[in-house]
Amino acid sequence: QVQLVESGGGLVQAGGSLRLSCAVSGRSVSTTTVGWFRQAPGKEREFVAAITWQYGSTYYGDSVKGRFTISRDNPRNRVYLQMNSLHPEAAADYYCAAAPLRDANSVSAYPYWGQGTQVTVSS
Numbered sequence: 001q002v003q004l005v006e007s008g009g010g011l012v013q014a015g016g017s018l019r020l021s022c023a024v025s026g027r028s029v030s031t032t033t034v035g036w037f038r039q040a041p042g043k044e045r046e047f048v049a050a051i052t053w054q055y056g057s058t059y060y061g062d063s064v065k066g067r068f069t070i071s072r073d074n075p076r077n078r079v080y081l082q083m084n085s086l087h088p089e090a091a092a093d094y095y096c097a098a099a100p101l102r103d104a105n106s107v108s109a110y111p112y113w114g115q116g117t118q119v120t121v122s123s
Helices: none
Strands: 003-007 010-013 018-025 033-039 046-052 058-060 068-073 078-083 092-099 117-122
Touching: 003 092, 018 033, 018 092, 018 117, 033 078, 046 068, 046 078, 046 092, 058 068, 078 092
Parallel strands: 010 117
Antiparallel strands: 003 018, 018 078, 033 046, 033 092, 046 058, 068 078, 092 117
């Protein structure tokens, strides 16, 4: 059974950095790609970044390119999202999710989701 647990959210000042962690259990071909999404109040869930376990191929949403970095630790079954130069608009609930496809960047491609971790950015 696939389970994903996020951690690392919290309050950060604008311009600051934060690192989110996603612990993945039950890895299989169904979890080829792990992605991060975010959802602010009243807005749709947005793709942030994704990475494949096997080759570490990465994909980013346009709004975070150059500021966010996704990485993985295969032995520990963890995926990280390093967020730098945070804007107030980055405040949201951040979710990690797992998908069987390699270049998944849509919500519908991900059948497995964590509970989310909240990120607050003060201006």
